[in-house]
Amino acid sequence: MHVPAENIGILAIEAYIPPNYVCQGELEAYDGVPSGKYTLGLGQVDMAFCDEDEDTVSMALTALHGLLETHSIDPRQIGRLEVGTETSPDRSKSIKSHLMPVFTAAGNHSVQGVDCVSACFGGTAAVLNAVDWMEGRAWDGRLAIVVAADAAMYPPGPARASGGAGAVAMLIGPDAPLVVDRGTCALHMEHSFDFHKPIGCHFPQWDGPESLDSYLRILRLCYSAFCDRFDAHALPDRLSGKPQRYTLKRADYAIFHAPFNRMARKAIATLAHADRLRRAVWKGIPGAAQRAKDAVAPGAAAKITLDGTQSLYNAQVDLGTEVARHTGNAYTASLWGGLASLVNGTGQQLEDCQILLYSYGSGAVGCLFTIRGRRCSNPQFHLKNLAAKLDIEERLLCRTCRSPADFTAAAAAAEARWALADWLPFDPLPNGVPTAVTSQPQQPASQPASAQSDDHHPGGSQSLSAGVAGSNNTSSASSSVQAAAASPEAVGSSVTQTDPPHHPAQSPTQAAQGILAAEDHHQRADGTAVHGNAQGHQDCCAPASEPQSAAGDQSAGHGAPSATSHHEGGPPARRGVRWAPDVEKCGYEAEYLDTGSDSGSDEDGAPKHPRTFGRSPQAPRFRLVRVDERYRRYYERCSV
Helix, strand or coil: CCCCCCCCEEEEEEEECCCEEEEHHHHHHHHCCCCCHHHHHCCCCEEECCCCCCCHHHHHHHHHHHHHHHCCCCHHHEEEEEEECCCCCCCCCCHHHHHCHHHHCCCCCCCECCEECECECHHHHHHHHHHHHHHCCCCCCCEEEEEEEEEECCCCCHHHHHCEEEEEEEEEECCCCEEEEEEEEEEEECCCCCEECCCCCCCCEECHHHHHHHHHHHHHHHHHHHHHHHHHHCCCCCCCCCCCCCCHHHCCEEEECCCCHHHHHHHHHHHHHHHHHHHHHHCCCCCHHHHHHHCCCCCHHHHCCCCCCHHHHHHHCHHHHHHHHHHECCHHHHHHHHHHHHHHHHHHHHCCCEEEEEEEECCCEEEEEEEEECCCCCHHHCHHHHHHHHCHHHHHHCCEEECHHHHHHHHHHHHHHCCCCCECCCCCCHHHCCCCCCCCCCCCCCCCCCCCCCCCCCCHHHHHHHHHHHHHCCCHHHHHHHHHCCCHHHHHCCCCCCCCCCCCCCCHHHHHHHCCCCCCCEECCCCCEECCCCCCCCCCCCCCCCCCCCCCCCCCCCCCCCCCCCCCCCCCCEEEEEEEEECCCCEEEEEEEEECCHHHECCCCCECCCCCCCCCCCCCCEEEEEECCCCCEEEEECCC
8 A cells, every 4th residue: 555755855965066176266367357257246256177087977976975875875775866967978878877886786776767857957857756756656665866966167258157066966755854845836947048058069058148037037937836826725814814925034045046146146136026016916006917927028037136135135045055156057956055055054943944946947947846944753864964964164175276277277178078089087188288187276365355247147148159159169179079079879879788786795885885895906917907807898997009198296386288298207096996897797897996107106005196185075986087989988986
């Protein structure tokens, strides 16, 4: 007999913040824009970015593993896994399939769900799907996990400052401390080209003013439907007997999808303006109904000012912006990074509070819904314990500040490697494109106290043309990459990879980690790692047909590398564990990686890395190791 679950929502949440970031104040000076354009105009402090050995998959792996490890979750307890993303490296193979070895190592092959793709809305769609699954007859009593991960990158110019990266993993289940209310969920979807990513374009194409207008207009429409639904089911006031109506005063906090923090300011101002018009309609003020109708017309959102909404923003929105202000736009993870920020900043105080959330995805779709904080029966998932384990401040402090030149080099490397096969992170790039991470870590700069810049998306009305130029007028390196990607069969090929067999002698935790731990390794005569039991298998660390020099110790005091080699000191030691497809075993086997010379290692044999994490609680647990000649991507568990 089906027993419906109660209080379904988020049991636990884990946020992954990439270790590298660039200071927006320094980026202003580097880009030659007016001081304050990014820091005040966009409301941003820093921007996280991925190095060559990180991508959407590695961030998703790290967030998932962190959730399971931090909260001691048995992988066999999970019956559904969905991933929200819009930056998957493959147009066919799902990111979820990359995450499955964590579960199949524990003998769990029956995990429902797939990737959800609809611009920045994918993460929210995955959460709502998981809640619906538990509320329906198909639920088998197990828990669900949702992972939202993305890396946003834009072409050179002012728009590049609105990028970012990050991942969030959430455990979904009954008796949750953060209950998702599906009853009042209001959704609006339509057809729009405000932002899209055509096949063949490395950078997205967008229209800045249209995208901002679509965001706020759909927010207004969702809020109207949300309020109407609430009003229709609300009981009369006990004292006055008058109908109860929804206003922002009923929400204790509000979280908005934030491509940049200025949008959160505009969003709360838009809802405050909607409340004023609604009150005027209730009072029967002449013309109020027409003004309310005009407020959702195209272009009307640009006329709304922020006047008189600062205190409302401070009270309801500010606590949920910590991650976004310091990491930038993480697309599908943006809204849920805001929830992690709010839980981190409030803890137990969030009990009995209502949170209003707005999720938006270009193309376009918006959804407004609420989450209710409560005290659950399991102390492990009490909000104060979730906040203590998030420790957002510590994670932000332990990052490495990189110079704008480093960030620009990382962006150029990502563009050059787009659709490129057979490469290793930090190895020389084609046609002399400099590799990422080229200089000493920078100290964060103080933020300029200057006048506020344009409210719109960086680049304003020129954003569309900038995006087109960025994708069509590429460098010689990018042109060669696009030429190499001309064959759709090569780029779109999908390699079927089966799951590893269950090892019943291991505990669930050991099984989940055993696939990531190496006990032995073998080496060829040339020093490269070899897959011990796979005859004829193309190893992901096999040397290229011609010798290649790799990056040495880049921790301090080095300038930009030459076109043919990296910094002095020889190639680094690549140590760790990767998941590699084993042809004979039809599964995955952990493999110890040790390539290159010892000059990239410390005296005790520990590998050196181009960035240092200090006491960081979240040094990347997974990194991209190689993209082979068939575009298959391999990831390793970090040994640091």
